[in-house]
Structure formats: structure tokens, C-alpha cells
Amino acid sequence: MKTLVIIPSRLAATRLPGKPLLKINGLSIISHVYRRAEEANIGEVIVATEDLEIIEDVKKNGGQAILTKNSHKTGTDRIYEALEKFSNSNIDLVMNLQGDEPLMNIDDIKNLNNQMTRNDSQLGTLASKIDNKAKLENKNVVKVKTKNELNKSNFPEAINFVRKINKKDKNIYHHLGIYCYKKETLKEFINYKQTINEIKYKLEQLRAIDNKIKINVALAKSSPIGVDTEEDFVAIKKIMEYKS
Numbered sequence: 001m002k003t004l005v006i007i008p009s010r011l012a013a014t015r016l017p018g019k020p021l022l023k024i025n026g027l028s029i030i031s032h033v034y035r036r037a038e039e040a041n042i043g044e045v046i047v048a049t050e051d052l053e054i055i056e057d058v059k060k061n062g063g064q065a066i067l068t069k070n071s072h073k074t075g076t077d078r079i080y081e082a083l084e085k086f087s088n089s090n091i092d093l094v095m096n097l098q099g100d101e102p103l104m105n106i107d108d109i110k111n112l113n114n115q116m117t118r119n120d121s122q123l124g125t126l127a128s129k130i131d132n133k134a135k136l137e138n139k140n141v142v143k144v145k146t147k148n149e150l151n152k153s154n155f156p157e158a159i160n161f162v163r164k165i166n167k168k169d170k171n172i173y174h175h176l177g178i179y180c181y182k183k184e185t186l187k188e189f190i191n192y193k194q195t196i197n198e199i200k201y202k203l204e205q206l207r208a209i210d211n212k213i214k215i216n217v218a219l220a221k222s223s224p225i226g227v228d229t230e231e232d233f234v235a236i237k238k239i240m241e242y243k244s
Contacts, residue, residue, distance in 0.1 A: 001092040001117045003043035003180075006082050007033055008075035009099035011051045019227050020054055020099055024240045029227060030054055031061040032102035032240075038063075040109040042095065048082035073194070074204050076179075080190045083183070093117070094186050096179040103224040103236060104178070112180050115155040115218045122185040122213055124155065125205070126220040127173035135174060139163040142203060144175040150219040158215040161205050174223050179205075185213060 009020045009030050016022075020030035027035075030047060037045040047058045050070035058065040066082045079096050093116055097104065108126055116124045127144045135141050142163060148156040149171050156171075165172055181189065188211075195210040197203070208215055227233050 002090055003093040003095055003113055004083065004086065004088065004091045005037045005040075005043055005045040005095040005097060006079040007037060007045070007047045007097045007099045008078040008082075009047055009049045009051075009054050010078075011053065013100075013228075015228050016230060016233065019233065020049075020051075021057055022227070022233055024102065024237050027061065028057050029102050030099050031058060031063065033097060033099050033104065034058060034061070034063045036102065036104050036106055037095075037097055037109070040106045040113075042110060042113040043093075046082060046086060047099070048078045050078075076186070076204060077190055080186055083186065088183070091183055094181045094183055096181070098177050098226060100227040101224045102227070102240065105220065105222050105224065108176075108218075108220040108222070109178070111220075112178065112218050115216065116180045116182075119155050119216065121155065121216045122182050123189075123208060124180045124216045124218060125158070126176040126178050127217050128176060128220040128223040130172065130174050136165065136172070142175040142177075143172050144217055145169060146171045146173065146217050150217060152219055155216045155218055158205075158209070158217050160209065161201075161203050163201060163203075173217070173219075175205075176220055176223060177226075189213060 011018050013019050021028045047065040048068050055065040066085050068078050068081045072078045130136050145159045146156045192211050195207050197206040
């Protein structure tokens with residue numbers, strides 16, 4: 001099966017405007033993400049953005065980027081427009097990577113792609129084990145509840161995505177916002193209207209569950225820090241500069 005990796009990115013982030021172009025070790029965050037996607041070697045990689053500055057940066061660093069409309073409500077709408085603009089007749093799977101996670105584990109990207117192919121799934125995502133109570137109780141940490149306990153090799157179905165959990169809940173994991181769609185599932189998904197649950201909880205994946213699109217979950221080795229705030233950026237910068 002042939003996979004296309006699309007990374008949606010925009011400058012107008014509410015909490016940290018301009019974050020895709022913030023530099024770590026002389027390279028922008030978006031270009032770091034692009035390079036990790038390329039290192040995973042699962043298929044061609046493109047950035048989907050409404051900003052010419054991002055396109056210039058990605059191309060200057062040897063990547064591919066597609067200009068999209070600035071009216072999209074979600075990143076998924078943006079990746080679908082990019083897919084349509086890309087010559088996509090031989091694409092089977094579309095991987096949606098977050099543009100603000102330069103520390104994403106390459107093995108996790110590969111594993112999700114392999115599980116999608118092996119299981120012929122409609123839609124897949126990643127989750128990691130929750131290692132502390134603070135994360136479990138933090139409403140900003142999105143949790144996924146799975147039908148079976150996650151292990152290294154299985155790919156169980158997601159029952160629900162929540163911000164707040166019940167004490168009795170079992171098989172609860174930290175959801176990582178990476179998705180892999182069958183091309184036809186992506187088309188189906190973006191043609192559904194936003195559901196009440198999606199709007200209420202601000203979780204786009206609930207639109208899939210509400211419309212009976214099955215989501216399978218692979219276990220990730222780690223939970224990468226996303227760059228949402230100035231503090232996140234400083235923390236990631238330290239880690240990446242130390243590693244280099």
C-alpha cells in the first residue's frame with residue numbers, strides 16, 4: 001500500500017503565533033518535523049499550509065509544500081485539500097502528522113503505518129501509557145479508551161476519546177494526535193458535518209466515532225511534547241540542542 005504523509009501547519013496559532021518557523025539548531029520546527037517524517041521512510045511527505053512563509057521555509061530546506069485555503073475549520077480539512085491538489089491516484093493511505101511535534105518517535109510512525117496495512121483498517125491513531133496521576137487528571141491531555149489493553153503488537157478499537165475520566169475506566173491511554181486514514185475514509189470523514197460531541201469536547205476524532213468510522217489504536221513508545229506555549233518551546237529546544 002502506498003502512503004502519503006501530510007503535515008498541516010499554520011502561523012496563526014492562538015497560544016504561540018508563528019511557532020512553525022521558530023528555530024531549533026538553526027532549523028524551523030516545521031522543517032524538523034518534515035525531516036522526521038522523511039526518516040520514517042513510509043512514503044512521500046508534503047506540508048499543507050495557508051502561509052507562503054511556511055512554504056518558502058520548507059522548500060528552502062529541501063521539502064515539498066502545498067498552499068491551501070485559509071478558511072479551513074480543522075487540520076483534516078486542510079490535509080484533504082492538499083491530497084486533492086497532489087497527484088493522488090495511486091495513494092492508498094494518508095498519514096496526518098502534527099506540525100508542532102519535532103520529537104515524534106520515528107518507530108511509532110512506522111508502526112502505525114504497518115498496522116494500518118496489516119489490518120486493512122479504516123483509520124488508525126497512536127496512544128501511549130499514562131505514567132502519572134497529574135496527566136490522567138489534566139483535561140488538556142486527551143485520553144483514548146480502548147476495547148482491549150494495548151500492547152506492542154495489537155491494534156484494538158477505540159471506544160471513546162475523553163478529556164475527563166471516570167475512576168472505573170479501564171484501558172485508558174494518552175492519545176497522540178497522529179492519524180492514518182484510508183484515502184476513501186478521509187474523503188468520507190471530511191464530508192460529514194461537525195457533530196455535537198466534536199464541538200462540545202473540541203475533539204475532531206469524535207466525528208469519526210459518531211459516524212461509525214472505526215478507529216484502531218497502536219501503542220506508542222513515547223509521548224512527544226508538542227509546542228503549544230513558549231514554555232514548551234524552551235523545553236523542546238533544550239532537549240534537541242542537548243541531543244545535538
